[in-house]
Amino acid sequence: MPATALRFVATLLCASALMPNGLIPTARAESPADIAKAMRPVTDEMLRNPDAADWLMWRRTYDGFGFSPLKQIDKSNVKNLQVAWAWSLSNGATETTPIVHDGVLYIWNYADKVQALNAATGDLIWEYRRDLPQALLDQAGNNLAKRNMAIYGSSLIVATSDAHLVALDAKTGEVTWDHTTADWRKGWRYTSGPFVVNGMVMQGMTGCGNAEPGGCFISGHDMKSGAEAWRVWTIAHPDDPNYNSWNGVPLESRFGASAWVAGSYDPQQNLVFYGVGQPYPWIAEMRGTLPQKSIPGGTSNALYSDSTLAIDPGTGKVKWYHQYLENDTWDLDYAYEQMLIDLPVGGTTRKTLVTTGKLGIIEAIDRTNGEWLWAKQTVPQNVVASIDQKTGAKTINQAAVPHIGQTTLNCPADPGGRGWPATAYNPNTQTLFLPLNEFCSNTTPTPLDPGQSYTGGGRAIFARTLVPGSDGNVGRVDAVKLSDQTTTWSFRHRAPATGGVLPTAGGLVFAGAWDRIFRAYDDATGKVLWQTKTNNAINGFPVSYSVGGKQYVAVAVGNGSSQAKSLATLTPELSVPDGGSVLWVFALPDQN
Template identity: 30%
Template sequence: MRAGVLACLCSALALPACHSPSGAPAGKVAVVPDMGPPGWREQLHDGSDGRDWPAFGRTYGEQHYSPLDQINRDTVKRLGLVWSYDLPPGNPASGPIEVGGTVYTATGYAVVRAFEAATGRLLWTYDPKAPEVSGHKLRQGWGSRGIAYWNGKVFIGTQDGRLIAIDAKTGRPVWTAETMGKDDQRFISGPPRAFDGMVIIGHGGADEASIRGYATAYDAETGQQRWRFYTVPGDPSKGFENKAMAMAAKTWAGPWWKYGGGGTVWNAITYDAESDTILLGTGNGSPWNRKIRSEGKGDNLFLCSIVAVDAKTGAYKWHYQINPGESWDFNAAMDMELADLTIDGKPRKVLITAPKNGFLYVIDRTDGRLISAKPFVTTTWAKSIDLKTGRPVEEPNIHYEKGPVTFRPTPVGAHSWPPMAFSPQTGLVYIPAIDLQVTYDDSGITAANWQRVGGMALDYGVRPDIEVPKGEKTQGYLVAWNPVTQTQAWRLPMPGHFNGGVMATGGGLVFQGHPDSSFTAYDAANGKTLWTFDARAAVVAPPITYMVHGRQYVTVIAGMGTSAGLFGPLLAKFGIDYRTQARRVLTFALDGKGTLPPKIPYTPKAVSDPDFKADPVAAKVGEAIFNMRCAVCHGGGAIAGGTAPDLRTSGAIVSPETFDAIVHDGMLVPNGMPRFEELSAEDRAHLRQYLRMRADGLRKGKP
């Protein structure tokens, strides 16, 4: 929960000394040439005019809001396509940025491109060749979700753990920092953030490995490490880095450090420029099951928390824990918007976040005190959030301590990584919400008999079974919510469970894409559909808007990717195929006249396999391997959602030689398909049998 401000910790981190960009003596500031277009620094502030979109959330406050209003309620009907650019295979679900008339994108495995914003002319491409050097890190994550800009440089994190600064004009790398060990079972998928001459990045991996989360800040000019903040305590016998870690250790039990702990900062990072504070949104425990990692005891700080640290030193300031003793992957790594609101007649500086657990939180960002929290979707895991203690009032057996338990929402989240938006104009937040149900069951799993499966396999220490609630057809919503009154302004049902990131504008509009290929502008006041465009592909990425030569543009990247494709069975109705789906950068403006080619219709057709013979026992073994190793990309039940190929339709499963060359030998590593060299010939035979069985079911009309 919230802890008081610990001023005494401001110098407590035992970390490498900070370095000035030129290696100048401590206390002296080196002069850094201004390499960006005029006024680029001001564009990062929340009150800027919106000419550019230089960060994942446009500004430090991550509001995903632009004050531009040339495209508005009255003119949006004239919005049309100006240019498009076809992308090669690879993750397209990524937030672009724009600075000084140039749009920058990071798609696939951190392949960065620069486009002339007004025309779509490709200026340069930089490919760090991440799959070839990722090793086991390639087994989780799906590529880059976004990039950052600072002083003439574009920053990208790679799957293998590099943070790379690229010259924004030439596309040439300026410096590279290794943010993790070569053999660490960590990876980067989230966007870095740049602030005050530094750039900060975290990592993922707590779902698959025994790792300890952290975030690291680097000098934006040189790549030298400035500070690192660990989010959970390490081995006490080695000493704690600072008093914050010693404090956190008191909330853990047993040999937690052997399990890593988790708490990765894989997505949400916000900079409060006014107080010079970095706000970190931390992830789930490793493993999810607290009975294993902490003997079922303790709050386990700083899991599923918002942690405030000094932006210059990384020293702890305060924290608020969303889910004490988390046991469900209810991480707090969803975007955090900063706002100045009037609450109960008083001005408050707040942080607004809608994490996975289904409650929208308004928190005082100066000290971490909870102001309010209310559910924005159906929540049955907790009755409420106690405003005095800040703790959830949990339902009985919610930690599955007495057997299986079913509740809403799920580890997919009531809100996943596609960002929400806050509009200072309307005072509302707009949330891409998800409404599903989960059953947790750890029957037969104990700390004594659980051993993590190696090689970055999905291994939570509990079995989650996610489903659509009985009798309900709607799985996702766009929710407009008043954070001051904690009431709903309006709610729209969405076509699927996983919809795109949201952008709000000064034109009174809210933009969002969807898995049915629609890209839509809504009236921010009432949710009325004002404009829609057939993108000919699913739209999951968050859009941006900017002004070039007096003309306002909107850019979004179309195509299915990242974790959105995990739940293939829920996306099957949209006909999204990894091989044939379009992946495009789309840019719009008023009176645009561009067109797109027709969408290629897709219905999965099983590969011919005349020699197939059913072997239910082998297939059952193969299913377990698939669920731990393969489903994260190829979809539950081997029904792909567009993130990776649908293996029921692949000729590779018919040929044992081809299958082994791909799975064991790594023939397709450059394409993003990892190598599983530890799988024995028998394992591979069982896995192939399962996939052939699933293909046989598809041939017989039983998808």
């Protein structure tokens, strides 16, 4: 053996002796495929009690908190946060939430491309591209974006833009099954993803206005095949005890009530909670629920729009519902994340469900029976004049009700004081963090192009404007202590808040906006401890995970959803590029 070779072997042996556990750094790192193959199947127990390193579902945990228990990145060191890696995504509306499990990060790209990446390096493991119909691609827009996926066993479950549910092998990306739920040509579409409980895949349908009467639905599917096990209609059908809640309008003329986002789950009660959106068309006089007729036993509440539905995930049976806004005529959904929080109410601890609608009013109900408990207003609004403190019944400001032939001012308006970008809750401090926007709309119902099928909610001109007396700031992040409903802090900024928020156990809250700035706030004071300017609008859901003991914060950016673009009309001086959807991943620098 030559002398140089001997020296090399000796060096290796010495190094081996010095390395912990005798390991020698390998010249060839573990391959991306190996990482995926080593991934453990996701069990029910994992979903109920996820590893702190993982982010296994849209809001991370069944209770919908959107909270990371990781604390390596904290108030003292967040100033050192830097880019760990970045990954370009398909251009388009980017509202996505990564899923992370055992060091593998799964990301949804605009127009139905799914990728598995090495969560530590961003290296591609596998990619799935759906072959979408050209006509659907031509339509483009928000319908090709999805907010989340689900993982269960060894499958990654995705909802596609052509209204299918598809299970992919999480290790290879191969299609395990492909189930057609509805015909996309008729306007059915998915804008969010599945939610899995005890092997039941649940998915909310959206759209439901394109000549398809009867409203939307939430369906339950067999995890092994995708076969539909049950369907809950989000609009009362003739066999429903609340059928008589649409002012006498028959089923054929009822539209809307989308299930815009995934649900939450209470294992103790074995109940899943889904929010339901607004009825279509938005203007009540157009949809026939105004003026209200005198129908014995009837109402014009338009059930189950703007409600929480408590559903048995095994059977699809609705146990109870609570409607927050009757006969919505503004597109002010109460459709978003349903947080399951045990809170002190009236001297006792109640099992509450906390949700915040587009009005920006935080509301708590008893999640065992739907009883209303309390509400707290955040952004300026003029739609609700008062709330009955016993029942939660809302008295509507009639001056804010749109009428055909008139222009009315309503605050907030259709993109919402909060929209689909999610709020999040830190259980350690009992604090809810909310991405909010302050604005109003001069709303004028207007006719549509005759001869065309009806496809959506609109049918009005929404001239969005700042709130009267505004200082010009539109976006803000609020911290509200839910135990006493006090606002701890509020950080206001010019740019609309367009991304979800992420609190962590490190005492931080991450949030981003239309101006491309991604910030880390001190969760106790709202002081900005770190910020960076990315390449595009922060319009996704930030998550945090760890690999090999290192904490990462990931957020997807892109040119903006329709909701973000609507808000951006308030700040025309703030532009974002057309292209450039990117997944940004941040971490602290390595000590060496």
